[in-house]
Amino acid sequence: MRRIISIGMVALAVSLGAAGFAGAMMVQAQTMDPDHERVIEVVAQRFVYSPNEILIKKGEPVLLEFTAIDFRHGFKVPDLDLRADLPPERVTRIRIKPENVGAYDFLCDNFCGSGHEEMSGRIVVTE
Numbered sequence: 001m002r003r004i005i006s007i008g009m010v011a012l013a014v015s016l017g018a019a020g021f022a023g024a025m026m027v028q029a030q031t032m033d034p035d036h037e038r039v040i041e042v043v044a045q046r047f048v049y050s051p052n053e054i055l056i057k058k059g060e061p062v063l064l065e066f067t068a069i070d071f072r073h074g075f076k077v078p079d080l081d082l083r084a085d086l087p088p089e090r091v092t093r094i095r096i097k098p099e100n101v102g103a104y105d106f107l108c109d110n111f112c113g114s115g116h117e118e119m120s121g122r123i124v125v126t127e
């Protein structure tokens with residue numbers, strides 16, 4: 001009788017422990033998610049951004065890391081009210097977290113040569 005009770009207690013302790021562990025994992029996953037930025041590296045050079053299409057989920061925090069190869073290109077997203085210079089000597093970081101679904105064109109707004117007008121791309125935000 002005593003043995004059965006003690007085995008029962010162990011089983012209860014083990015199941016409570018497992019539940020506690022699973023709970024801790026879920027809490028950790030939930031608390032980590034909102035701050036977890038996805039890093040997207042973008043290279044800017046005459047007269048192209050690569051990638052030139054950037055896919056983001058609505059509400060997803062993203063860190064754009066720009067490396068300009070050959071010129072102080074610009075990065076402008078008129079509809080998101082964003083712009084930055086991209087000096088070639090360092091990485092330029094821009095954080096975005098788009099809250100609305102849509103396609104947002106971006107372009108180079110520092111004149112960089114005869115193909116400058118073609119230097120563009122778009123951010124596509126999906127549900």
Ligand SMILES: [Cu+2]
Nearest residue numbers: 073108112119
């Ligand atoms: Cu440019």
